[in-house]
Each structure stands twice: as C-alpha cells, then as structure tokens.
Amino acid sequence: WERLLETGAPGMGVAESRGGGGASLSDLVVVAEELGRAIAPVPLVEHMIAARLFSEADIVSGEAIATLALHPTDHSGMWRIVPAGAVADVVIGVDGADLVAVRNDSPGGGPRNHAAAPLANRNARVGERTVLGSAREFDHALAEWKTVTAGALVGIAAQALDIAVDYVMSRHQFGVPIGSFQAVQQGLADLPIHIEGGRLLTYKAAWAGDRGTPGFTDADDCNVTDFAALASMAFVFVADAAAHATDRSLHYHGGYGFAEEYDIQLFYRRARGWALVYDDPSREAVRLADRLFARSN
Amino acid sequence: WERLLETGAPGMGVAESRGGGGASLSDLVVVAEELGRAIAPVPLVEHMIAARLFSEADIVSGEAIATLALHPTDHSGMWRIVPAGAVADVVIGVDGADLVAVRNDSPGGGPRNHAAAPLANRNARVGERTVLGSAREFDHALAEWKTVTAGALVGIAAQALDIAVDYVMSRHQFGVPIGSFQAVQQGLADLPIHIEGGRLLTYKAAWAGDRGTPGFTDADDCNVTDFAALASMAFVFVADAAAHATDRSLHYHGGYGFAEEYDIQLFYRRARGWALVYDDPSREAVRLADRLFARSN
Amino acid sequence: MDFALPPHVEAYRDEIRRVVAESVTPEIIDRQHSSGTFNSYELNRAMAKAGLLERAVPGLGKGDPIELWMLFHELEKLQAPYDSISVSLMVAGVINAVGTEWQKEQVIPSVLTGEGLVCMGYSEPDFGSDVASIATRAVRDGDEWVINGAKMWTTMAHEAKWLILLTRTNLEVPKHKGLTMFVLPMDTPGITVEPVPTMGTERTNATFYDNVRVGHEWVLGGVDEGWRVMGVALAYERGVMGGTSVAVPLLRHFHEWAEQVGLADDPIARERMARVAIDCEVAKLLTQRCAWIAATGGLPGLEGSMTKVFATEAYQKASRWFQQMAGPQGLLQFHEPGAAADGWIEYDARHCPVTTIYGGTSEINRNNIAERHLGLPKARR
C-alpha cells in the first residue's frame, strides 16, 4: 500500500479539482487489470471508487483507507462481510434510506476466508458518520465497483492463462510438453476468447460510465449502452470467465496446482473471492434481466 | 405397427389376466431401448402404458392404438400436442378432476414438428368417454411414461454413439481416421458414461415401479427409492444425455450430419422431440425438487 | 476505446433498416424456408440501388470496414436472407485483393448489382477440415486449364453466376503449396449441380467438374497460390461477414413469445435470457473488434476464429435453452398453431448445429487459437 501511495493510485479516480488524478473509469479498469494480474492483496479497487464518492484529503492521498460495503446494513446496523473491512478506516455504504460514510477504528482482522482477503463486518452507527446522499445514489458506485472488479478479474484470468501456457510448455509427460496434447490445447483455447471478450465488455461498461449519458437497454436488438446494465453484464461474464480460467489453469498443473508453493491456487481462490464478495453471478443475471426485460407482472 | 402386432408388443405390459403379456415395467424399458435404437416412428411407448390403464381387447391386441395426453385439457376441453395424437383411436388423460379414456376419430395428421412425430391436438369431450378414476391416478401412468421414455432415449443415445464411433473410424482426414484425434476422443468418451449411468437410473426407476411399495425420497442421504422421484430423475438425466449424445454424434459427422440422407439428423431431432413433448427437463427438475426437498413456505 | 458509432455508420445502419423494411416481406422469409434457397434478389437489388453493396466489399475502399460489419449485423438481426449476398461480397473482396484488373471488371460490378452471386467450391466429399488435401485437379493445356473433380457443400451453386474453385495444380510440393484458386462462370460447360437437402432447411449442393476448360485468365491470385487466397477469404468470412449475431433474433423471438405465454417471469427463464443477452453483447464486441482491425488495415484471421467459436457455440446454447423451455411448443414448425415464436424456436434448433461446422469447425478454430495465439506446439493430433 505504501508503494501505491507514491504512485498516486489511491486517488487517481478523483477529479483534479478535488485533489485527485482526474482519471476516468476506463483508466481505473486498466489499473485494476494489472492489480488482478499481480493478485495484489491491496484494497485498491474499493478505495479508488470510495474516493470518488467521498473525497476527503486523507482518502484521496490514500493515508486513510476507504472501502465500500456492497450490501446494506442488517437490522443491527452492521455491514456484513465488507471487502477490505478488516483494514479500512472509512466505510461507505447504504444504511437504511441513506448513503453514508462512516469513519471508525478498523478491526485489523476478520474471518478466515477463501481468498485470504481482509473481509470484516463493520458497524455503520459507530464513529464519525457523514451522510452522502440517498441510498439510491449508491447504485452508480456499485456499477463502478462491478466494472472495475471485472477489470481486476480479467487480469486474474489473463495471468492464469499465461501461467498455464508457461506450465504446459515446460512440463513434459510422455516425452513431450503436455501443451502439445490436443486435449490440453482445446481446453486452453477457450480461455483467450472469454478473456478478450470479457475485456471488451468491461471496457464498454467503463466507456458507458465515463460517458455519463443515459443509454439503451434494448437487448432484443443487441443495443445496450446503459452503464448499469453493461456493468452487470461485465460482472457476470467475467466472474464466470475468471472462475473457469483459473480452474483450467489449476487443472493443467496436475497435482502441483494444489501445492501451496505454486501461485496458481491463489489465482483460483481470488478469482472466486473477489467476485463472490458481492454475489452469485446467476443472481446478478436475474437482476440484469429486470433491467433488460420489463416484468409483465 | 403391423409387425409389432404380431410380436404382441402393444399389450405386453398388460396383466395376463386381462389378456396381456404380463410384462413388467422393467421389460417395457428394455423394449423401449430397442425402439429408440431404431428411432422407430411407432407410438409404442404411449400405447404400452395406455394399455395398462385401459385394457380393452382391441387395445391389448393393438388393433386400436391408444395414447396418453401428457398434460390436462385446456379450458376448451382440448388436449394439446398429444404424442401419437394424429394416429391414436383412444386417448387417455386428465380432463378436469377425472382421468378419462376417450375414443373418437383420429385426425390422421397433425402439425409439422421437430421429430416428424404424429402429434396432434385431441378433443376430450367428443366420442365415447370412459372415466377411469380421479385425475391424481394419472400420476402413476405419467411416471411410467417418463421411465419408459427414458428407456427409449437411452436407446437413441446409445445408437447415436455407435453411429458416431463407426463414422469417426471410417472418416479419414489428415491421413488418419478422425477418431484418432484426441479432441474427438475426449468428446466421445463422455457419452458412454452418461448413457450407462442413465440406463442404470432408468432400470432403477422401473425396478421401483415394479416393486410397487412406497420408497424413500431422502436425497440428503442419497437414499431415493420412490418411483415418482426416480422416474423424474431418469427423465431429466436421460433427456439431457440423449440431447448431448446426438448433438456430439451429429457434430463429429461434420457437414454430412446435416444431409438428410444421413440418419444421424433423425436421431438428433427425435432425441429432442420424444422428451420435450412432455416438458423442459429443467422444469421437471424443479418439480423433482418439490418431491425431494420439502418447501418451507 | 470509443464504442459509440460514428454518425456516418449510424446513417448507414438506418439506411439498411429502411431498405430491409421495404424489400423483405414475410412472404420472402417464408419462401426462403420453403425453397431452402437463402437469397432474395428483391433485397439484393434494393441494397444495390441504395448503394449499400459497394460500400460493403471488404477492402474496396468505398466504405468504412465498420460498415461491412454493421451491414451483416443488421441483416442478421432482421433475419433477412443475406447468406448468398454475404458470400458474394466476400469473394468480391478477395478478387479485389488478389485478382487481376480484368477479373475485377468481370466479377465485381456483377456482384454489386445484387444479381451476380458467387458460390464457393473448397470442400470435397473426402476432404472437409483437411481441405489442403483436396483432389480436384486442374491441368494446364496451353493457355487453358482442364478441371476434373467433385466438390461438396457448394451452397447456392444452383443460382450463382460465379464460382471460386480450389484445385490441385502441383503434385510435386507439400499439399497446401500445390493448390490454385480459379474464379469462373457457373455456365462454363462441364459443371453439373446436384441438390443436397439438409435438416436445417437450407439447400446445398454437390457439384461435379467434367473436363471443364477455362482460360488462364481465370486463375485467381496466381498458380499454386490457392492456400494464401483461401486464407484471405477465411479471414473475411470468420470475422465480420455475418453469422455472429444470429442469437439476437432468437432471443427476441423467445422473449416476445415468453411474454405472451407468461413464461417471461420465470426466474430460470430470466436468468437464461440475461445470459444470452450477455453472450450476444460479447459476440457483437468480438465482431466489432474484427471490424476495427480491418479498418486499420489488418486481417483479423485469429480474431475471426475466436469470434466464430464464441458466437456459434453461444447460439447453440441459447437454442438448446430456449427450445427446452418452450417444451412441446418448441417442437412445432413455422406457422403451426401454438408453435413457440411461430416456429422460430424449432427452426433454430435445426439450424444451429451446422454453424460450428461450416467455415471451419470449432475444433479447427481452437487448434488455430492454441497454436497461433497461445503459441503452443503444433498439436499432436
């Protein structure tokens, strides 16, 4: 995190007028892909978007870590399973009818989890509380989060593919690289399709977010330019693509994929962890349907 | 059909005391698999089960063709898209609260359809009508139909696999049989697993039907011996297996799979037609869930 | 990356929609399915008259390559019978790229009227994926060539004015180096056409070549250069010349029908419709990328392979889902009472399997991707 501070990455998505780097959402997606390639255990995705919502100086600079609670508080005023919740100084999320930023002590630790990520539950009603707007205003930040997370997941998938290609070229069985077996080749050949398709979709979502004008949701005509719909599409498609790419890469490592000394198992776990901390892609697809296809009842 | 009459197949499933062959449901499944292998365009599956419900002499002998309406009548008293509806003399099905057998003129033809099957709509309220019992009594016949249809679909899938193996061994590209390519081998290797697994499941459903005693539905303990649940399982699993097997066999035929002079396209179409005339396997899976997993609301 | 359409492409798109609305009647679509001939001269002529065709020949330079993509994206979404004009424009592009001036004069204006269709003779009864091994022979005889052999899957041969024909001209060199492409008139003596009906409704043909004599001026792209010429054609074909938006009208048909029958509120149906919509968007973006590459002077061969594999397999998945969800009604054919989406659901179930075969099977395309994109060794097939 310290090294990121020097690069200005934490506040890069904040307008220059508010002391930030003035970067577009499309820029953040590019940064997130690199982050995903490195499966860097830093809460940069959440922070970059939180900083756009709540641009206090120490957040823009990154001295204070901010994050997003992806789901509203429960009945007791707790945000559950907040990404970066274990380390964040400020949490932004929905509490009842309000979108609030809450500054209180970070717990420093949280539940052990699949991605070894700094998740934690956070209290929305303790500490310094700032109302940023109504709950609905969080929708845009959530679409930004889905888009930038999709970028990070593209990075995970792309790196997992590169690792797999290196491995199957260097690992020999039956006297040849296992990458010369058609079964392996056909299995790997799908991955770049999904990765490159997912990247284009993520870029388009970011483009729609940057454009800032209302778009179309006409799926019957394959004419979708609405930011929220595209962000949701990118999240669903790339979450599945990253899960699949890391699964295949792990598989083609044979037993070595499971050994903790090989990195691929971390890619496998983070591909799942970074997506599911929000939700099941299938449930997101059902919500997407509500946006694309009006309900008749 | 004339040749089937001589074999006694139409009434084989009827008790000997009622003039039939006294065959068990397990026997009917074996016959149905052969029928499926030949993709025989005869309404034997429906007739064999209908004859068990309504054992009039000309039905047991097969001189009159009987069939099952798989769905209840609509508001106008019509059974829609009845298998063998175009040729059957007698239709058995649910009309309101009753299970009825209706004897009236067969239309001789029906809508053009995927499987080139003799489907037709039939009127439940015209002609000679016999009340066989309450609507709920049809459930058992429907489970029998699912089981025997699963047998027929196992036959379609098994024959499609045999045809595929013959084809990929005789078709040469790049100087070798295409069956020597690992991509083809790996794709075909799944088929016998699903076919043999589906056959075992169908046999078990038939065994449960023949046993006639109530069974378990404890999926949490993998202890399912209930006939209706097993019949539903067999239908879902085998419908998907047959769709997949015929799809792969067609695919490995290359362009020739589409030429009408090759039989494989008929297997492809009938694998879909013989299953979907009842319903979507996914919807059947949801109904199965209601049987296996109690609803909490 | 700017995903907005430039104004001239939007105008072009609107013009396509206008022309299709005026020229493609329900009767024309019915005729396509009853005859098996996926072509409409009414549409072709109307597009020619509106100046749409000359802008859509790849590499001709009359229009932005983005327009080419837009043309087939729109025609496919509108389910216009575009298959044969697509092939014809693609071949016109190949002739423009590698043909002689004389060949260009012969063929391209003919194609641009919408009347002079072109069919392709690559595959043979014994050589499909392994097209480098084809056996149809062309033997030089002075200023002429004499061609003997047989081709399979020569779709539109019964209507086409022109044919491009892959032949073997050299037995002394490795297989793919001994091939020569010809372009020739279909009425050249010695060519016979036999229909091959298919389960997908579309009629294709077997064609036979019995001492067909053509002048040397019909050699396309040079003697023994046939493999290279076919590569150009495949890069056009797998990229932007149609076939990658075919799930869009299927989704529209299913969605509209599901609304009518009350299925559209079913959560499983909703999830699947959303996933198909996502796949359609990704297929569109992958296709658009091919167009961008073409627009900047590249030849999107590998990107075209990726697009084709994705779009055709997504289409098959969508077709399977929708036919299953339609249940018995998904079995009924065009215009039968009660048929799901008036029969389109059933039609797509018969049509979709061929799409992972023609223009290169999914296996061949995956081999390409593995070897050329991932850098894996030539497969030990």
Next chain:
Amino acid sequence: MDFALPPHVEAYRDEIRRVVAESVTPEIIDRQHSSGTFNSYELNRAMAKAGLLERAVPGLGKGDPIELWMLFHELEKLQAPYDSISVSLMVAGVINAVGTEWQKEQVIPSVLTGEGLVCMGYSEPDFGSDVASIATRAVRDGDEWVINGAKMWTTMAHEAKWLILLTRTNLEVPKHKGLTMFVLPMDTPGITVEPVPTMGTERTNATFYDNVRVGHEWVLGGVDEGWRVMGVALAYERGVMGGTSVAVPLLRHFHEWAEQVGLADDPIARERMARVAIDCEVAKLLTQRCAWIAATGGLPGLEGSMTKVFATEAYQKASRWFQQMAGPQGLLQFHEPGAAADGWIEYDARHCPVTTIYGGTSEINRNNIAERHLGLPKARR
C-alpha cells in the same frame, strides 16, 4: 436388476453408522482439517473392533464386495476421515491378490487392526500421468535390492507403517515392462519425508529414497510386473473405494443451510439441488455397478474410470453452483460466524479440484474409455 440391498448389507450399513456415530466426534473432524491428516485412529480401531475392516478388503473373501462399496459410501456421506484407511484396505487387497503368503502375513493383519496404514509411492516430481516413465531405480544386489529416487504426492507417508513403491528395475525393455512394485516398512533406513501443504487442507508429502536396502521378499507381484500390480490397484481405487459419493454431504450441507437462510425456495437453487441429487444417484449407481462386477469376480477397471470421471466432475459442478449461490457467505471458512454450512461450502470449493487429478486425471481416464471401451485407435496425443 434388483436394486434392493440384501439384508446382510443393510445390517452392515447400520453397523457402520453406529460405529461412526460412536467414534467420529466433531473434534475429530476439526482435527482432520487443522492438521491436514485425513485419518482417525479412533475410527479405524472402532471399525477394526466391530469386524468391519476384514470384511472390506477387496478379494479377501470375508465379506460381499457390495459391503466394500457400502463402507466407503457411508463413510463418505458421514464425512468420516476415511482416506487413509481406504488406501490401506485397497493395498491390502492388492497384496492379497498378488502378494506372497509371507507378505500377506506381514501386512494384512497390521492393516486390519486399523493401526498399520499404507501409503503409495507411484508418482514422481517429473512423472505424474506418465507414470510408466518413473525413474526411481531399484538395483538387485544379491538377495537385496537397493532403491534410490524420489516420489511425490506420498500422502500419509508421515503416519504410515507401510509403503508400496513403484520402481524401475529394467532399462532394456519398453518402459512399462521394466517396473517392479515393492511393499516395505516405512521405517526402513534411507527414507525421508517432507511435507507438502495443499490448498485443499490435506497434507501430502514428497518422499526421498537414499540407498534404501530391502530384501527380495519385499518384491510385490514379481520382478518387472509392477505395471500389472498397479493396474489391479487402480481398478480397486477408481471403483468402489470412496471418492464417488462426495457430493452427497455437500448437497446435504447446502440444503440444510439454504433452508435456514431462506434460499431453499429459490427456483434456481431448487433446480440445481435436484440436478445434484440426480448426479449423486447416478454416481451411486455407477459405483454400485463396479461393486456388482467385483462381486461376480470381475475387475471393474473401465467401469471405475467412468465412475470416477462422472462423480468427480459432478462434485466440482455442485461445488461451483453451491459456492456461487452462497455468495459472500460461501467464502467464509470453518466456524466463522455467518459461514455457509459452517464453512463446508468453502472447504469443498478448495477440495474439489484435486479430485479430477489424483488416481488418474480426467483426461487419462477419458483416453482409457475412448481406447478400451469405444475401441478408438490409440490417441495421437
């Protein structure tokens, strides 16, 4: 075909359940996951005491082979730590089939106490799927053999009393004809064990063999007969010795948790639970078939391959579905507040990928099926 359990198998099953209920406490299951050692001597001894183990050695003839299947089906459903006793009983069966009387006396009674566990040394760092190429050498020296080399994935080597070890003894013949299997005590001088932690919690090991000297009497199944011995072991392993019912407890965990949190009424969840239940039933039937074949004197090698591919891939699909449906709660590990099914959903997501690797990858098993069941030519890999 009679799918009813014979009364003696039902009685055996009830006995297994009683023993597990009495000997496998939640603490034992926790210890398994905290230590990575998937073994419980408490359970092993209790099973030995109840006479369950001697009935479950394949081919020993003390019990119906159906009981063998039933034992592991029940242990797996109950999530008892059965992995190492399974391997041990399987090896006892191999020794019973191909070993000398002296070897049987040494090893089998030891296994049957539940104390003398066996580990397997086949794979090496450089040879996994290609096990026929292994390099660990055994060289004859009078009445002794001297073994040098290294093995990978020697799970339970840190606890086991016995080891079966595949070595190369002949360099003059084709690879798979020059292999010899040994059975030897793990405390033989020269063997060292290094732990290899895995993401699936389970600890495995690398083992090293430095001038390990054993007498000729420890050769198992004959010199240069190692490939055949391994075939016997694999046929046992892939069939009925566990690993094919693993989705059952996962379904139970998900179902119970989904009821608690109100997810069990979601139609998508219901469809998937039903499909997993179907897959569990099919996996059970395929396993039962292996048991029937074994019961009639056959060796269900191919059927075991089919069962393993199906059951492990179905388990992976179930794990993926259930973890996704559990959302954030599916990420939390054992005993964390809010964890889906108290952490089992997360655990299975980490555990399931290995199942299509060990005991033969899905690719290798599919090759077997293609070549030996479908009769396709040896793959041009």
